[in-house]
Amino acid sequence: MSRWLAAMPLIALVALALLFGLFALKHDPRVEPQALVGKPIPDLVLPTLDDGRPVRLREAARGPLLVNIFASWCAPCEIEHPVLVEMKAQGVPVVGIAYKDAPDNTKAFLNRLGDPYVARLVDRDGRGGIELGVTGVPETYLVGADGMILAKHTGPLTAQVAKDLWAKGAR
Numbered sequence: 667m668s669r670w671l672a673a674m675p676l677i678a679l680v681a682l683a684l685l686f687g688l689f690a691l692k693h694d695p696r697v698e699p700q701a702l703v704g705k706p707i708p709d710l711v712l713p714t715l716d717d718g719r720p721v722r723l724r725e726a727a728r729g730p731l732l733v734n735i736f737a738s739w740c741a742p743c744e745i746e747h748p749v750l751v752e753m754k755a756q757g758v759p760v761v762g763i764a765y766k767d768a769p770d771n772t773k774a775f776l777n778r779l780g781d782p783y784v785a786r787l788v789d790r791d792g793r794g795g796i797e798l799g800v801t802g803v804p805e806t807y808l809v810g811a812d813g814m815i816l817a818k819h820t821g822p823l824t825a826q827v828a829k830d831l832w833a834k835g836a837r
Contacts (some may be wrong), residue, residue, distance in 0.1 A: 701799045702815045707733070707807070708797040715769055715786035723761075723794070726785045729809035730835035731759040734783070735795065737767040738775035740803045746822035750782035758832055761785045765803050766792045808835050 702708070710723040727733055734750060736743040750760055762783035764772040769788055776786070789795055798807070801820060808817040808831050817834050819827060 700818055702807075703818055705815055706813050707809055707815055708794075710794045710797055712763065712787040712789055712794050715764060715772055715788050718788075721785070721787060723763075723787070724813055726787065727761050727809050727813065729811045729813065731761060731784070731809055732832070733761045733763065733798075733807040733809055735763050735765050735789075735798070735800050735803050735805045735807075737765050737803050738771040739767065742822040743804045744775075744779065746804055746824075747779045747782070749823045749825055749828050751780045752825070753828055753832070754782040759784045761787065763787045763789050763794065765789050765795050765800065806831065808832070810835060 707724055707727050711720045712723060713720055723733075732753070736747075750762075753760060760783050762785070764786065766789065769790075772786070772788070776783075787794075792800075798805075799818075804822055806819045806823055806828075807815050810816045817831055819831055823831070
């Protein structure tokens with residue numbers, strides 16, 4: 667009896683390893699969560715980067731437009747930044763949300779690389795990101811004229827991905 671009791675933790679560990687191993691075999695790591703696609707943009711209130719004035723995301727994100735989640739500490743965000751600057755030059759409105767970033771660092775990032783955003787909001791503690799379903803930065807949401815999220819892209823935007831994403835909103 668005491669041998670069985672001593673072996674119980676090992677048996678439980680093996681069972682958990684099998685459970686997680688079987689889950690990993692059926693789980694596709696390339697799947698991007700799209701939980702909010704087809705739903706209205708969450709009714710978040712976030713401070714602006716410039717003066718800290720609270721702004722309702724639904725009011726700032728009257729589409730069609732893109733909502734870009736970024737951070738100064740995010741290397742892929744720096745890679746996609748020229749694409750966002752080019753989109754601004756083409757007249758595409760983009761709302762930027764600085765995710766888990768110090769406002770001074772965000773300002774320095776935008777001063778160094780250019781500011782492609784029509785509105786700059788701050789999600790210092792990441793709670794807004796939870797509401798949006800952010801899985802990491804950068805992420806970009808396409809918001810339609812009716813405030814519905816039409817598409818989501820995870821990872822840095824390339825020129826082609828940005829063009830394709832924006833074309834979905836033009837339909």
